[in-house]
Amino acid sequence: MTTERHRFVILLAEDEPADAHLVQVALSENHILADLQHVADGRDALEYLRREGPRFADAPRPDLILLDLNMPRMDGRQFLAAIKLEQNFKDIPVVVLTTSEVERDIVSSYHLGAAGYITKPVDVVQFIAAIRDLGEYWFELVRLPDNQKARP
Amino acid sequence: MKLQTRLLLAIGVTLTLLTTANLWISYREFDGLVDAEMVKEARNIRAMLMATRRVYHQQFLDSGLPVNDKTVGFLPAHALARISREFPNWTISGMSFNNVSDRPRNPENRADTAEMEAMTWFRANPKAEEHIGEIMGADGKLYYHYTAPMWIEEYCLKCHGQREAAPASIQDKYAESYDYKLGDLRGVMSIKIPLTTMHDRVLTIWRVDAVTHLVGYLLLFLVLAGLLRRAVTLRLSGLETITQHLMAGDYRQRAEHSGSDEIAALGAAINQMADAVERREADLRRFSEIAAHHLQEPARRMASYAERLTQQLAGRIDDAEIQLSLDFIGQQARYQKNMLHDIERYLAADQPRGELALPDARQILAAILARAQDRISAVGAEIIIGELPSAWIDAPRLSDLFEVTLDNALQHGGAEKSTLGTRREAASAAAPLRIAIDGEQVGNLVRYRISDNGPGIEAQYREQVFQVFERLSSGRGGTGIGLAIVRRIAESCGGRAYIETAQGGGCCVVVELPAREIS
Numbered sequence: 001m002t003t004e005r006h007r008f009v010i011l012l013a014e015d016e017p018a019d020a021h022l023v024q025v026a027l028s029e030n031h032i033l034a035d036l037q038h039v040a041d042g043r044d045a046l047e048y049l050r051r052e053g054p055r056f057a058d059a060p061r062p063d064l065i066l067l068d069l070n071m072p073r074m075d076g077r078q079f080l081a082a083i084k085l086e087q088n089f090k091d092i093p094v095v096v097l098t099t100s101e102v103e104r105d106i107v108s109s110y111h112l113g114a115a116g117y118i119t120k121p122v123d124v125v126q127f128i129a130a131i132r133d134l135g136e137y138w139f140e141l142v143r144l145p146d147n148q149k150a151r152p
Numbered sequence: 153m154k155l156q157t158r159l160l161l162a163i164g165v166t167l168t169l170l171t172t173a174n175l176w177i178s179y180r181e182f183d184g185l186v187d188a189e190m191v192k193e194a195r196n197i198r199a200m201l202m203a204t205r206r207v208y209h210q211q212f213l214d215s216g217l218p219v220n221d222k223t224v225g226f227l228p229a230h231a232l233a234r235i236s237r238e239f240p241n242w243t244i245s246g247m248s249f250n251n252v253s254d255r256p257r258n259p260e261n262r263a264d265t266a267e268m269e270a271m272t273w274f275r276a277n278p279k280a281e282e283h284i285g286e287i288m289g290a291d292g293k294l295y296y297h298y299t300a301p302m303w304i305e306e307y308c309l310k311c312h313g314q315r316e317a318a319p320a321s322i323q324d325k326y327a328e329s330y331d332y333k334l335g336d337l338r339g340v341m342s343i344k345i346p347l348t349t350m351h352d353r354v355l356t357i358w359r360v361d362a363v364t365h366l367v368g369y370l371l372l373f374l375v376l377a378g379l380l381r382r383a384v385t386l387r388l389s390g391l392e393t394i395t396q397h398l399m400a401g402d403y404r405q406r407a408e409h410s411g412s413d414e415i416a417a418l419g420a421a422i423n424q425m426a427d428a429v430e431r432r433e434a435d436l437r438r439f440s441e442i443a444a445h446h447l448q449e450p451a452r453r454m455a456s457y458a459e460r461l462t463q464q465l466a467g468r469i470d471d472a473e474i475q476l477s478l479d480f481i482g483q484q485a486r487y488q489k490n491m492l493h494d495i496e497r498y499l500a501a502d503q504p505r506g507e508l509a510l511p512d513a514r515q516i517l518a519a520i521l522a523r524a525q526d527r528i529s530a531v532g533a534e535i536i537i538g539e540l541p542s543a544w545i546d547a548p549r550l551s552d553l554f555e556v557t558l559d560n561a562l563q564h565g566g567a568e569k570s571t572l573g574t575r576r577e578a579a580s581a582a583a584p585l586r587i588a589i590d591g592e593q594v595g596n597l598v599r600y601r602i603s604d605n606g607p608g609i610e611a612q613y614r615e616q617v618f619q620v621f622e623r624l625s626s627g628r629g630g631t632g633i634g635l636a637i638v639r640r641i642a643e644s645c646g647g648r649a650y651i652e653t654a655q656g657g658g659c660c661v662v663v664e665l666p667a668r669e670i671s
Contacts, residue, residue, distance in 0.1 A: 018453045025460070070446070099448050102496050105505035105548040122455040122486050124463070 008034045011062035013045040013079065014097070015071040022124065023066065026131035034135070037062065042074030046082055049089050065094040067114075069103060080112040095134060156385045163376050167369045175362050182354045182361075190350060191284065194298035194343045197249055198282075201232060201341055202300075205251065213310055218321035229253075233260045246346035251302065253339035257329045267342050270299040275337050286347060294347040304336040312338075387415045391422060398422075401502070401644075403430035437499065444496040451489035458482035487631075494633035497552060498620060501637045502644035505549060508669070510542035513600070516551045517589060520558060531562055531585055538590025543598035543665035549641045554589070556634040557602035557661045561587045563630055565604030565658060588654075593667050597647060600663045603654030614651040638663060646670050 010027075014020045020038050027034055037059065039045045045065070048056045069076035076096060083089045093115035098104040104117045116137075118130045153161075205228040217223050224230055229251060236250045252263040254271060263271060266287045273283055280301070287297045304312070311322050312332040332338055390407065397405035406426060409419025458481045469475050514537070521528070521535060528535060543550070565585050583605060591600040609617060616622050618639045621632040635649070638661065642649040647665040654660035 016449070016453070018457065022453075022456060070449075099445060099452070100493050100496055101548070102500045102505065103445065106500075109506055120452060122452050122459075122489055124456050124460050127456070 008032075008064070009037060009060045009062045010034045010064050010066055011037045011039065011045060011048060012066045012068075013039050013042060013071065013076070014066070014068040015040045016068070019068065019097075019120070022127060023131065025124070026128040027135075029128045030132040030135060032131070032135045035060065041071040042067075042076060042079030042082070045079055046074070049083065049086075049092075062092060065092055066097060066118075067094050068097045069099070069107060077107060077110065077112065080114060081110075084113055155388070156380060159380055160373075160377055163373060167373055171365055171369050174365055175358075178361050178365075179358055182358050186350050186354045187284075190296050190345055191282075191298070193247075194284075194296075194345065195282070197247075197343050198298065198300050198341050201249060201251065204228065205232065209307065213307065216319075219319065219325050220321060224325070227258075229256065229258050229261055233258060246349060247344065249341070249343040251339055252342050253302075253329075255329050255338060257326045261339075263340065263342070266297055267299065267340055270297070270340050270342070271301075271337055274299075274301040274340065278337075287344070289344065289346075296345040296347050296350065298343040298345070299340040301337055302339040302341060304332045304334055304338055306334065308332060308338075309334065383413075384415065387419070391415070391419055394422060394426075398426055398429065403433055441496065441499050444492050444499060448489050448492040448496065451485050451492060455482050455485035455489055458485060491631045491633070494631040494637065498633050498637050498640060501549065501552070501640035504546040506546040508544060508546050510544060510668075511547035511550050513540040513542055513550060513554075513591065516547060517554050520551060520555050524555075524558060524562070527562055533562060533565075533585040533587055536586065536588040536590075538588065540589070540591045540600070541593045541598050541667070543591075543600070543645075543647075544668050544670070545641075545645050545665055549645075553600070553638055553641055553663055554602070556638050557663070558587065558589070560630075560634050560661065561585075561602060561604040561606075561659070565606030596667050597664050598667045600665070601654075601660055602663075603660035604658040605654065605656050606658045608653055608657050608659045609651055617651065618649065635661070 012020060012023055014023065024036060027036060037048065039048050045067070047053055048059050049062075051057055051059050067076045067079060074082070080094060080096070083092070083094070090113075094113075095116045095118060096104070096107060096114045098107065098117055098119050101119055104119060108114065108117070116134070118127075118134065121127050121130065208226065208228040208231065212219075212227060217226070219227065225234070232249075232251050236248055239248065240246070250261060252261050252267050254263050254268060256262050266285070270283050270285070274280060277283075283299045285297045285299075287295050289295045309317075309332060311318050312329055315323055315330040318330065394405050394407045403426060406423050407419035409416040409423065458478055462475075462478050462482070465478075469478075517537065517540065545553075562585075565587065586605045588601070588603050591598055593599075618635045620636045622636075639649040642663050642665060645665050647663065649661065649663045652660050652662055
């Protein structure tokens with residue numbers, strides 16, 4: 001394990017600005033100093049990872065992907081299926097943001113390999129708490145050492 | 153009556169009638185044939201005997217042979233009796249014959265009762281050439297009795313006319329049987345053929361015929377029954393099964409309809425109907441699910457931002473009205489979100505949300521209780537967990553079952569929101585809410601019971617509460633879908649859900665699920 005730290009990068013794929021804003025609020029309320037990168041749908045998220053196009057030429061590799069399910073062009077389920085086929089990205093943990101536990105159960109029944117789920121609560125406080133739990137968990141446990149991250 | 157039974161009954165009755173008629177006709181035919189055969193045989197014998205008689209009579213008269221003890225045996229009247237006695241040595245037919253008379257010179261040739269009757273009959277029917285009847289023999293057996301009349305002819309009178317005119321030897325030997333008149337009936341040729349032998353022969357032939365017919369018709373019946381079963385009954389019951397599956401909501405079922413007959417056409421029509429129903433059902437289902445799901449999102453965001461606004465304006469609002477409005481916006485958005493969420497759960501309740509198995513009910517309930525801990529404490533409820541056997545269901549839906557029923561008990565059995573006049577307060581404010589959750593396996597099903605010690609639900613409302621949006625009280629934050637979700641889950645698993653009175657009078661929601669996979 002390396003002791004070298006770098007800024008934690010979260011890629012948020014979310015088409016709804018109001019929800020993206022809530023994630024931003026939750027991170028800052030929790031004092032999580034993460035670098036939040038925001039894309040609007042699954043296709044942008046894939047292009048981001050592949051660093052396609054001038055927009056994403058210098059995109060930092062995310063340590064965690066927060067994935068909304070219902071998005072135009074390429075939805076969360078299709079995105080999950082797509083990155084599990086890409087050797088370079090299949091190890092990046094993906095936490096799926098769902099609207100309900102029904103949706104969560106249905107998505108998990110596809111066995112697409114999500115690392116976790118957050119059911120978007122009505123309560124902002126609850127949402128902040130959920131993001132905090134997530135942050136604590138992934139900061140301590142899942143953040144990959146540099147040598148592993150460099151693996152092809 | 154079933155179609156198969158009806159058709160087979162009709163075919164059976166027709167075939168039985170046909171067989172009966174056939175056998176009756178064939179019996180009559182055989183019987184007639186036998187009669188004809190017997191008549192033919194009797195006639196031939198009679199002809200032979202009469203010819204013999206005639207020849208011997210003539211020979212006697214022409215030869216001038218005296219009638220004495222040595223020659224009397226040549227007289228046909230004597231010879232025939234002896235030939236008749238000799239006859240059985242040459243045949244086993246049992247047939248006998250003789251020329252008999254009411255006034256015989258040879259006592260052996262005296263007519264018996266039947267023959268006398270025949271003679272009486274011939275006198276009454278002088279033109280008749282033969283008479284046929286059935287008689288009982290001395291041996292107790294039935295005989296076919298053929299008689300032909302022997303009318304007195306010119307040449308008869310040579311020996312049977314006036315005694316003085318008869319040959320001397322006749323006059324010497326016989327004192328009786330003179331003075332016959334021309335055209336008198338003095339005797340009959342009597343031929344007796346045993347009926348039993350003939351009948352036995354007929355019966356044997358008829359029986360073979362009958363058995364052949366019966367076997368034939370039976371085979372025909374079986375073939376028809378088999379054909380009916382294969383070509384109609386089985387296929388119809390197959391179609392019935394398919395429609396029952398469709399009715400039960402299994403829209404993937406399709407009928408097999410090979411062939412080009414009417415039933416195949418019906419099968420194809422049912423399949424087309426199923427296609428249409430399945431498509432429409434899927435469209436409707438998808439639309440409902442998407443609507444319920446997507447409408448939750450803006451409701452949730454509204455609630456979230458109303459709350460955020462409240463936080464942001466904390467300390468800056470001095471007008472209580474503004475705060476109240478803000479609260480209402482948040483409250484209504486939450487309610488809308490909750491309702492849509494429950495609708496989504498209701499719509500999804502009839503489909504498994506994971507693998508069907510035997511999930512650990514205890515573990516699932518423990519997770520729910522952990523999540524509901526705050527509410528349980530707020531109500532001050534005591535939760536008693538009993539035996540919880542596993543049922544055949546997916547874990548997420550079992551979790552929903554427990555969650556909804558627990559929620560129901562907490563909401564309606566207890567005094568969670570004291571401002572809204574609860575049932576519980578009215579019933580017994582003193583006793584703490586006690587919720588018991590247990591289960592038992594009864595045969596092929598597992599019965600879970602979630603009961604409380606609240607005031608219970610009146611019998612007349614026990615079905616109503618399982619309807620969507622049916623609530624027995626306003627307020628309380630319930631959406632009125634919970635128990636409908638429970639019933640939909642239970643029924644889609646092949647079980648059921650109902651309410652009974654808990655021990656002590658509270659409400660007991662009973663959920664029955666299959667204990668193992670239903671084949």
